[in-house]
Amino acid sequence: MADREVDQQLVERVQRGDKHAFDLLVSKYQRKLGRLISRFVRDSAEAEDVTQDAFIKAYRALPGFRGESAFYTWLYRIGINTAKNHLLANKRRVPTSTLFDADEAESFEDGGLLHEVNTPENELMSKQVVDVVQTSLQQLPEDLRSALTLREIEGLSYEEIASVMNCPIGTVRSRIFRAREAVAENLRPLLETSKGNRW
Amino acid sequence: MKKEISALMDGELFEDEAENLFDQIKRDPATHKDWEIYHLIGDVLRQPEHIHCDLSEKVRERMQGEPTVLAPRGRAVKQRARAVALSAAASLAAVGVVAWMSLQVSPEAASQMAMQQPALRPVSAQIQPKSNDYLMAHQEFSPSIDMNGGASYIRTVSYSTDEK
Amino acid sequence: MRMYVALRTVLLGGLLLAAANTYAEERQISLDWLKTVAFAAHQTDYSGVFVYQYDNRVETSRIIHVVESDSEYEKLESLDGPKREIIRHHGQVWCYINHKMVQVDSQQVRGRFPSLLPEQLSALSSNYLIKEAGMERVAGYNTQVILFQPKDNLRYAHKIWAHTDSGLLLKAAVLNDKKQVIEQYAFTQLQIGGNIDRSWVGAKGFMGHDAGLPVSPETAMGGTAINSGWVVDTLPAGFKKTREIQRPMRGKHAPVTQIVFSDGLGAISIFIEPADGDEDDADGLSSRGAVNLYHKVLDKHLITAVGEVPPRTVMQALDSVRYNGK
Numbered sequence: 300m301a302d303r304e305v306d307q308q309l310v311e312r313v314q315r316g317d318k319h320a321f322d323l324l325v326s327k328y329q330r331k332l333g334r335l336i337s338r339f340v341r342d343s344a345e346a347e348d349v350t351q352d353a354f355i356k357a358y359r360a361l362p363g364f365r366g367e368s369a370f371y372t373w374l375y376r377i378g379i380n381t382a383k384n385h386l387l388a389n390k391r392r393v394p395t396s397t398l399f400d401a402d403e404a405e406s407f408e409d410g411g412l413l414h415e416v417n418t419p420e421n422e423l424m425s426k427q428v429v430d431v432v433q434t435s436l437q438q439l440p441e442d443l444r445s446a447l448t449l450r451e452i453e454g455l456s457y458e459e460i461a462s463v464m465n466c467p468i469g470t471v472r473s474r475i476f477r478a479r480e481a482v483a484e485n486l487r488p489l490l491e492t493s494k495g496n497r498w
Numbered sequence: 499m500k501k502e503i504s505a506l507m508d509g510e511l512f513e514d515e516a517e518n519l520f521d522q523i524k525r526d527p528a529t530h531k532d533w534e535i536y537h538l539i540g541d542v543l544r545q546p547e548h549i550h551c552d553l554s555e556k557v558r559e560r561m562q563g564e565p566t567v568l569a570p571r572g573r574a575v576k577q578r579a580r581a582v583a584l585s586a587a588a589s590l591a592a593v594g595v596v597a598w599m600s601l602q603v604s605p606e607a608a609s610q611m612a613m614q615q616p617a618l619r620p621v622s623a624q625i626q627p628k629s630n631d632y633l634m635a636h637q638e639f640s641p642s643i644d645m646n647g648g649a650s651y652i653r654t655v656s657y658s659t660d661e662k
Numbered sequence: 663m664r665m666y667v668a669l670r671t672v673l674l675g676g677l678l679l680a681a682a683n684t685y686a687e688e689r690q691i692s693l694d695w696l697k698t699v700a701f702a703a704h705q706t707d708y709s710g711v712f713v714y715q716y717d718n719r720v721e722t723s724r725i726i727h728v729v730e731s732d733s734e735y736e737k738l739e740s741l742d743g744p745k746r747e748i749i750r751h752h753g754q755v756w757c758y759i760n761h762k763m764v765q766v767d768s769q770q771v772r773g774r775f776p777s778l779l780p781e782q783l784s785a786l787s788s789n790y791l792i793k794e795a796g797m798e799r800v801a802g803y804n805t806q807v808i809l810f811q812p813k814d815n816l817r818y819a820h821k822i823w824a825h826t827d828s829g830l831l832l833k834a835a836v837l838n839d840k841k842q843v844i845e846q847y848a849f850t851q852l853q854i855g856g857n858i859d860r861s862w863v864g865a866k867g868f869m870g871h872d873a874g875l876p877v878s879p880e881t882a883m884g885g886t887a888i889n890s891g892w893v894v895d896t897l898p899a900g901f902k903k904t905r906e907i908q909r910p911m912r913g914k915h916a917p918v919t920q921i922v923f924s925d926g927l928g929a930i931s932i933f934i935e936p937a938d939g940d941e942d943d944a945d946g947l948s949s950r951g952a953v954n955l956y957h958k959v960l961d962k963h964l965i966t967a968v969g970e971v972p973p974r975t976v977m978q979a980l981d982s983v984r985y986n987g988k
Contacts, residue, residue: 301509308516314569319524322558326534327507329553330541337549347551354557355564362569425550432542437623444623445947445977450508451540453973454840457510463974465981476504483535490535624717625950629966631912633953634755636931636968639905639922646834647703648736649847651748651755652714652723653951 301456306370313361321361325354328371332378339382339393343418353381431489435482443481446474503532630654691792691808695829696783699808699822702829703727704734709859710801710852711741716845716951728860735863749862749875756875763875764912786926789813789900790820798823800832801849810927815839816898816975818952820927828854836952838972845951885909890919891987892934896978898971900925923979930969930979937964947973956980 306327312320333350340346357377364373386393436444442464449455449463457475461468499522505511506519523529534554542548625633633654642650709726722741727734733752740746747758756763786792795807805823812819819841823833833848864875885907905922919934937959947956956976957966960983967980 305509316566316568318561325557326554327537329551333551351553351557355560362567421550425548428550429542429548441946451543463977472505476501479504479536479539482539623948625948625955629955632966632968640929641924641927646831648725648738648750649712651738653716
C-alpha cells in the first residue's frame with residue numbers, strides 16, 4: 300500500500316504542474332512497462348519507441364487520472380492500448396490473448412521470447428547488470444541481505460520486517476539503505492561506462 | 499540524502515517529509531540518479547529476465563515539447579495514513595470468495611497460459627550446496643512427498659555434484 | 663434511522679456472504695477425493711519425464727515408481743546437466759555424489775503408507791480455502807485443478823492438477839501471495855501402470871547390496887524419537903509437531919535434533935546441533951524454489967529452520983526457538 304501512496308503523491312505533483320515528478324515515475328516504471336510492450340512489439344528499438352509513446356500519452360492523460368486505481372494499473376492499460384494501436388497502424392496482427400489485471404499479466408511472461416527481442420549490446424548489458432546485482436547481494440552481510448530481500452522480493456513493509464527480524468524499525472531502515480547503497484556502489488561504474496559508450 | 503531516498507521510495511516517510519524531498523530531488527541531479535539506481539536494483543531482484551533500458555532521458559526530452567498539464571484544483575485530498583502492517587493472522591477469508599472469481603480463466607486464455615512459461619519468483623540468495631543435507635533431511639518428512647511423490651527430491655540434490 | 667440502515671447492511675451483507683458460501687459449498691472438493699490424491703503417488707506404478715522449474719532453473723528428470731510386496735521403490739534421475747540420481751526405498755535414500763551412490767538417509771517407516779489421518783486432511787480447510795479451478799489436460803491425461811489458498815500470508819498457495827482417474831498429481835505449483843509461481847513441476851510424458859521397468863529393483867525386493875547399493879552403518883541407524891526439550895513458540899495456526907528425533911547427518915560428528923511441524927501442505931523442520939564455533943554465514947536467509955532456509959547461532963547451538971513457507975515464517979519460527987528442558 301505504501302508504494303501506491305508514493306505514486307499518488309507524485310501524480311498529484313504532476314497535476315500541480317511539476318514535470319519533474321513525472322520523470323521519477325518514468326524512472327520507476329520504464330522497465331516494467333517496456334517488458335509489457337515487448338510482448339506486443341517484437342523489435343527492441345521499436346518497442347522502446349512505443350514505450351516512450353505510452354509514457355507521453357500517460358502524461359497527457361494525467362489530468363483525468365482520479366486515483367481510483369493504482370497508478371501502474373492505469374499506466375498498464377495505456378501501455379496496452381498504445382501497443383495495440385501501433386500494431387494496427389502498421390497493419391500487424393494484434394495477439395488475441397486477453398490479459399487480465401496488471402498483476403496477473405506480470406505472473407505469466409514468456410521470458411524466452413524477450414531474449415530474441417533484445418539487441419546483442421543490450422543483452423550483454425542486461426546480463427552484466429544482473430551479475431553485478433546478484434554478486435553484490437551474495438556478498439552482503441546477512442542482516443542487510445535479509446532486510447533487502449524481505450523488502451524488495453517479499454514486499455514487506457518496514458514494520459513487518461521489524462517484526463520478522465526482531466529489531467527496531469530504525470534498524471530496518473538503516474539495513475535496507477546500506478544494502479541498496481552497497482549494491483549501487485558496484486553498479487555505478489558499470490552504468491557510467493555504458494553511458495560513455497553512447498553515441 | 500541517499501538514506502532519505504531509500505525510505506521515501508518504500509513509502510516510509512510522512513507526506514510533508516516526502517514533499518520536501520521531492521523538492522530537493524528536483525534541484526539535485528545526483529539525488530535523482532540515486533532514485534533511479536535504487537529502483538533499478540529492486541527491478542533486477544524481482545525480475546530474473548532483466549531487460550536493460552534507459553528511457554528516462556529520451557522521455558524527458560520529448561516532455562520538454564509538451565505543454566505542462568494541470569489538473570483542476572478543488573479535488574478532494576485523500577487522507578494518507580502511514581502504511582499499517584498486516585497482522586500475522588490477517589484473514590483473507592472475508593474477501594476470499596470475490597477474489598476467487600479473478601482466478602477463473604476463460605478457456606482460450608487458459609490454453610494460452612498453459613503454453614507460456616510462468617515467470618518465476620525473483621531469485622534471492624540461493625541455498626548453498628553445503629546445506630543440501632538439511633534439505634534432504636527435511637524433504638523426507640515434508641507433505642510434498644505425499645502429494646508430489648519423489649519429484650520434489652530433485653531440488654535437494656541440485657548442486658550435489660559440486661561437492662568436494 | 664441510522665441504526666436501521668446499519669442493521670439492514672449487516673443483514674444484507676450477511677446474506678450475501680451466506681449465498682456466496684453456499685456457492686462455495688457446492689464446489690467443495692470431497693475429503694475422500696483429497697485422500698485418494700494424497701495416496702496416489704504411493705500406491706500407483708508409474709514412469710515418466712517431468713520438468714521442474716524453480717528460481718532460474720528448468721530441469722528435466724525421469725522418475726520411476728513401483729510398488730512391490732507392499733513397499734515402494736523409486737528412482738529419480740536427471741536428464742540434463744550433471745548426473746544426479748536418487749533411489750528411495752522404505753525410508754532409505756541413496757544419492758549419486760562424487761561419482762558413486764552414497765546412502766544419505768534411513769528413517770524408520772511404520773506401516774505400508776504414510777499415515778495421513780482424515781483429521782489432518784479436514785484440518786487443511788481451517789487454514790486454506792480449497793477450490794476447484796477447472797479441468798485441464800496434462801501429458802495427455804485429464805486432470806482436475808485444485809487450488810489451496812492460504813487464509814494468512816504466512817504460507818504459500820498450492821495448486822495441483824490431479825489425474826481424474828488415479829488421483830496422481832501430474833502437475834503442481836507453489837505460489838506466493840502475489841500469485842507468482844515459485845516452483846512448478848509438470849509431467850511431459852507419463853505411463854501409469856502397465857509394463858514398467860523394474861530391473862533396477864534389487865533381488866527379493868531388497869535394496870542395498872543386492873541392488874549394488876552401499877549400506878552405511880551410521881546412516882542405517884536412522885533417527886530415534888526423543889523428547890529434546892526444545893520448543894518453538896511462534897508457528898502459524900494449524901502447524902502441528904509431526905516428528906521429534908535425534909538423527910545422524912552426513913558429515914556431522916554428533917547427532918542432530920530435528921523437529922518437524924506441518925499444516926498438511928507445508929512443513930518446517932528445525933535442526934538443532936552444537937555450534938562448532940566456525941560457522942560462517944550464520945544469521946542467514948536463503949532459498950531454493952519454495953524452500954526457505956534460515957539459520958543462526960543461539961547459545962552455543964546452531965539452529966537451522968527449513969520449510970516450504972515464506973521467509974518471514976521460517977525467520978519467526980527460528981527466532982522463537984528456546985530450550986525448555988532440564
